[in-house]
Amino acid sequence: MSEAKLSKTVCGIINTLGGHVSRVEAAASAAGIPDLDYCLTGKESHIELKYGHSQKMPELRPSQVRWFRDRVKAGGRPFILCLDGDTDFVYLVRGIDACELKGKQPISKWRDTSILEWQMGDDLLVGLRNFLSLGNNRSLF
Numbered sequence: 001m002s003e004a005k006l007s008k009t010v011c012g013i014i015n016t017l018g019g020h021v022s023r024v025e026a027a028a029s030a031a032g033i034p035d036l037d038y039c040l041t042g043k044e045s046h047i048e049l050k051y052g053h054s055q056k057m058p059e060l061r062p063s064q065v066r067w068f069r070d071r072v073k074a075g076g077r078p079f080i081l082c083l084d085g086d087t088d089f090v091y092l093v094r095g096i097d098a099c100e101l102k103g104k105q106p107i108s109k110w111r112d113t114s115i116l117e118w119q120m121g122d123d124l125l126v127g128l129r130n131f132l133s134l135g136n137n138r139s140l141f
Contacts, residue, residue, distance in 0.1 A: 003051035006083045006090065007035065009120070010047065013128050014038050032067030034078060040132055046071070046078040046095075050110070053085035057104040068098035082110045088120040092131070 007023065014021040019040030024033050034048035048068075052058035060080075071078050078095035084107045091114035093101065100113050111117065118127035 002085075003049050003083065006049050006051065006081060006120075009124065010036065010049070010081065010128065013125060014040060014132065017129060017132060019132070030067075032061070032063035032065075034064075034067070034080075045076065048078070048080040050080060050082040051085060052082065052107050052110070054107070056085075057106055058082050058101075058110060059104045060098055060101050062102065065098050065102045068095040072096045082107075082114075083120070084111070090118050090120060090124050090128075092116040092118075
């Protein structure tokens with residue numbers, strides 16, 4: 001499992017729901033912009049994808065934390081999906097909580113900071129589909 005596999009899965013879910021998703025190329029964009037930009041049912045947002053496991057901690061760079069801070073301050077509701085390569089669990093973290101994950105953090109910190117979690121496979125397909133269909137429910141953010 002990898003970040004690329006997570007990206008393919010998430011893009012597939014968004015496309016299946018009738019949304020539009022673009023993979024943002026970091027070299028061609030401003031520093032810190034998340035990996036995916038999507039629009040679904042008239043709502044736009046961004047998703048940062050992270051991958052880690054017991055031997056490799058996921059990392060949020062300072063530019064990414066600043067981007068999340070600025071976007072949330074402007075009223076946006078971006079989020080982060082972190083895939084745990086050891087367990088195949090995916091953790092959903094609100095963009096407003098990015099500052100708590102600055103730098104390299106163990107998977108346990110990502111799990112504890114998440115508001116939702118799913119296991120890769122059907123659990124992720126159903127869970128993320130429901131979450132996105134609700135339009136990033138304001139009560140969660």
